[in-house]
Amino acid sequence: MKPAAEIKNLRVAVDGRTLVDGVDLRVLPGRVTALVGPSGSGKTTTGLALLGEYPAGAHVTGDVRAPRGRVGYIPQHPGSVLNPARRIGALLRDIARTRSRHLPRRERAAFVGERVRWALSLARLPDATAMLRRFPHQLSGGQQQRVVLAQALLLGADVVVADEPTTGQDALTRRSIVDRLAAVAREGIAVVLLSHDLDVVRALADDILVLHDGRVVESAPAERLWRAARHPRAAALLASASAPAPLAPQAVGETVLRVGPLTARHGRTTVLRTPALGLRTGECLAVVGRSGSGKTTLARCLAGLHRHHDGRITLDGTPLPRSLRDRTRQQLASVQYVFQDAKASFDEHRPVLDQVARTAVRLHGASEADALTEALGTLTRLGLTEDLARRRPDRLSGGELQRAALARGLLARPRVLICDEITSGLDTLSRQAVLDTLAGLVHDRGDLALMLITHDLTTAALATRIAVLEAGEVVEEGPAHQVLTAPQHPFSVRLMEARRGSHGGAPLRSRG
CATH class of the missing domain: 3.40.50.300 (P-loop containing nucleotide triphosphate hydrolases)
Known part of the structure; x- marks a missing residue:
């Protein structure tokens, strides 16, 4: 089967730090390919390469073949890509109109309405007037995500890259997201799933690539990988899917x-x-x-x-x-x-370490030297190295930034x-x-x-x-x-x- 998109020997480096090192990726129409791995392993960098998007100042080598203008992207925080000043219905109708220019003027309105209803149905969004009149900030994160998916469908995407689509979602909504992406794949669209949510990966993926430190350590059909992962890091990651939470502290006070x-x-x-x-x-x-x-x-x-x-x-x-x-x-x-x-x-624009340390200076009057020492110690305990802590936020992954925020x-x-x-x-x-x-x-x-x-x-x-x-x-x-x-x-x-x-x-x- 001819791939919908393909990456060969991709290498991406920023400021001397290698984000992706020799990654190969082949995605097929109608199949879901999952990229999994720890935070900072290169999942998002690889996925965005299909759109021709790279971090500022990146040095890139390799061959990326993807249909220009026909790769849709669902970001981890979908509200960041929606125009806050436009109502949802207007956003979707504008996109549908770009696909109706070949039609006679009298047929365009009906075509636009039909395409918007189709996209809303596939994205599991109601086409009720009240929903279409809302602005993005009036939608939940899950609803915003569905709007972005509807946009990608209206643009005629051959490939949809879903970046951590279940982040922040409850179990019922996660199941709904799986159903939506499975429906997209049934339409013959290739889905690239970037996810740390191994339960969703198990439920949805046809093929899995396990990344670590920017490299693919194992790639295989999902059934084979779940049954018998060969690389130690892949085996450890997949085995962690059911890791228990720590016991709650028992003593309570006032x-x-x-x-x-x-x-x-x-x-x-x-x-x-x-x-x-x-x-x-x-x-x-x-x-x-x-x-x-x-x-x-x-x-x-x-x-x-x-x-x-x-x-x-x-x-x-x-x-x-x-x-x-x-x-x-x-x-x-x-x-x-x-x-x-x-x-x-x-x-x-400012290093993460400086911003974390600023809290102790501003709220407790700590000296800058003491605040930096305390900040670095706290960041280290949460799993961020000093090298990462001294970088700007755009040089850290979403998971690394969450630990810095904590x-x-x-x-x-x-x-x-x-x-x-x-x-x-x-x-x-x-x-x-x-x-x-x-x-x-x-x-x-x-x-x-x-x-x-x-x-x-x-x-x-x-x-x-x-x-x-x-x-x-x-x-x-x-x-x-x-x-x-x-x-x-x-x-x-x-x-x-x-x-x-x-x-x-x-x-x-x-x-x-």
Whole structure:
């Protein structure tokens, strides 16, 4: 079969650091090829090469053959490629019109409408007027992702590169993403899946390439690789798919943060209604739910980043101002928020180490020398070398930046640390290391309380308590073990069943 795209002996280097070293890739129409490997292994660099995109200042050698203008890209953070000033319907219709120029004028409107409906259906988006009139910021991350997929389909893509498409998604949404990409492959389109999510790779991929340090250490049909990986690094990575989360710390202390009842709004629409919640030192509360359920809105209210809410939030019994700008330096240090989109939270022009160290200088008055020493030590414990730490953010992978964002939050020495999907960009081995670090922090520091905003129920197993959100309401709350093993609310039951289903090991689509 003639490949839809092909890469031969690709080498990419930036500032003397080799990102990709001699990679070969052959993707076939109607098949899903997965690139897997640790954070920084070269997955995204290889995938973007199919679009002719490389990091600034990159030195590139090799042969890349891909259909010009017919490779669609679904980025890890799809909101970054959507025009914030255009409504979704207008975005999609504009693209469809570019494909209708060969038609008589009287036939163009019908063609555009038909193509938009087809793309929305394949991307699993409703073609309701209310959806099409929304702006990108009014959509959840999962909905934004589906809009970008619809754009690629309307452009007539022969190849779709999906970069970590399940990042930040709950088990139900992950299953939906698998269904969408499988449907795209059935249309005869080649899908290149860049992912650390081995459960999704197991369910979807026909062929797998395992990368490490920019090199392909093993490449094989998926069934053969899962059954008997030959390279030690490939075997270790695939075996880590079911790695257990660390045990939660048991000792808890005084209540440090009290919330609500709380009601939050986006415009005139109420998006969150929570009962009273408390968070104690030595405790980890995991807030789980599907995309758009209100998890991040709750976190942003606590962090002072969402002012449009009603309800009382107190820290050590003292009311917290709604706006970040009105909080004292001590309050800013005490409640730290680690963002899901780590890249957007860093200044692209300054070294990561300097930005992490700046936290200790600004919030605690540390000297620059002491702050740099503390920052480097924290980054090292989280798995970033000094060489990486001294680079600018655009020279780090998404997973590396997530660890840097966590280090920055820790340098504030917070009482409450809110982590919003911080393991979503990490491979299973790196995720385990970060969870171990968090568990150790809660255990060693008697005055720290941790809140995990997560779609990943394996990550939620770190918690002492779990709150399940659905449609902006807490439908269940209780000890983590109880919620994970014996959920009571029907939605919680569905969520846990979807989790068990995604770990079953059976492919969710027939192999081509």
